[in-house]
Amino acid sequence: MPLEILLVLVVGGIAGITLLLHLTGRSSLRVLTQEITRRDWQRHFPDDVVVDVTVSHDGHAALVRTETGAGLLWSFGADTVGRHLLDFDWIEHANGFEFQFHDFGSPGVVVHLDEIERRHWQHLMEPS
Incomplete structure (x- = not known):
């Protein structure tokens, strides 16, 4: 041929x-809810105990707080990606926050947040 x-x-x-x-x-893109976020986080990190979930208004990202710290779960097509917020930078972006992970296997992600969400997420990500 x-x-x-x-x-x-x-x-x-x-x-x-x-x-x-x-x-x-x-x-x-997969739309996240509280229940879907908890289930997908447990799929990525089965040993974590989820304390609280904050889903963005567009439903494509969620801030997950566990007993060991915060994490980010976001839609990646029909699936999700989850990362603990340990070694990362977050940058103010016109549409929300841009997360850059210091791991070549983790892509950077822009989480779309309105102004109220942005302040709330910033407060939740502050070290306690």
Whole structure:
């Protein structure tokens, strides 16, 4: 089979799968609630005891407070990513906060927060 035809088949197949996933709603971000956040946090960190959960108004991120400290859970497509807030920087962003983790395996994330949420989250992240 000529390389040109193979290339068209591969690109067409990937585009078709992408379109199919998008049309069936599989490409939308996961919306978090208190219950979903607790369950997903336990999936990421089974030994943690969740004390409190604060979900952002858009439902795509949550600040999780555990007995050992705070953590961040955010939507990553149809799944979630969770990280303890131990070695990180948070930067004021026009839309909320940008979290940069000092771990090459953890992507940075922008959490969209309104002004009231921003002050509340900042208060919750302060060391006690």
